[in-house]
Amino acid sequence: MSEPTSDVSQLLFSLQLADSAFPSGLYTMSHGLEGFRQRGLVGPHEVGDLLEDLLRNSIGPADATALARAHDAARGGDLGQIQRVDRRLLATKLNQEMRAASVRSGRQLIRTAGALLDDPIITAYADLLTSRSTPGCQPVVSGICYAAAGVSVERAVAADLFAFASSFTGAALRLRLADHVSAQVILRGIAPTVEEVAAAAVERDIDDIGGFAP
Template sequence: MTSATSLLTCLQLSDSAFPSGFYTMSHGLEGFSQARLVVRDDLEELARGMLRHSVGPADATALARAHDAVRVGDWERVVEVDSLLHASKLNTEMRKASVRSGHQLTDVALQAFGGPELARWSEMVTTKATPGCQPVAAAVVHASRGVGVEEAVVSDLSAFAASFLGAALRLRLTDHVHAQVLLHRLAPEIAEVATSAVERELDDMGGFVPMADVVSAQHERAPARLFAC
């Protein structure tokens, strides 16, 4: 059973007020919007596609495998997962955004929670021994706080969904009520994607979202951008 402390950690990290850097990210949505490939009625399908074919197979899987490694103190494995995830992100801005958010999450969590695991991870990131991608940073935080792997993955996927829909709000693709309706509808998808990520081996990590990669590449060169990615 998840302890109250672990549950509170999940809630704190997935809260949109937590300064992890997610506020600066649209997770590719701004690129789709700039290319006029998404409208209000497309948001749910696009979010589901990103969860099932991108975030779940890549970020959530990396989080699960890094979480396992932290729990047994295998820091070489943590670096391996982090490096593979970083290399799997094809676009420069996606890599930079993940690393920037990961570093921010590490800094805030170290001050908020402390602990030897976070201190060691922070030193590794600071000395550039590892890229420090956001999902792996989240894995270190959750594992160090005693949060189970499935709960950690669900928390991070929920944070992604909330951030994605928050970006939709700022891009005027939806309103607050509709965003909450969509977030509720995405819950079964998040649960299914989380289960798959927890069971997936590291060798099978990696998403396949060619259209998202294309619009992200275009977004990198956009004359005006509201979001970092």
């Protein structure tokens, strides 16, 4: 496992992974928002509320919790436990499109991570993905990457939740459910929810990975 880096370096890595320019494919997803819009279930004034509901009831109990438990396993060098988390998370994604998107993004992420971090767990897990011995869901791969960079599990979970929120508001922009100013207002307003959801995910057990699946 890579040696822990300075706090500033950890912060910069967190910002890098959460950046919309990072080539993981996360920012090309609509996270179900397009379907909500097509069915007339969400308008511009409901985007923030929907995002809050997804964070609390879907992303937090599932993706964020899986990231936290994968982070712990990576720090302990336990590939078997990472695979267990990965398979558990995939099994909770009942929507086929979301399953495929998470795996596609995770595989893109680990390819990029291999060029950024010299870490034996990343290398070993990339080999497992190549052999299709494990799904490679994006939150699990993110947990491995954050652990390799020495980023704390609390910061890692919060950063990934913010990345989801930023990607979600980006989809709202593309679907004309928000403009650039209102998207930033939503992101600012969601901060307390991210803090709350991250704290719960860090404490949640692997057997409790799941949540509401719209």
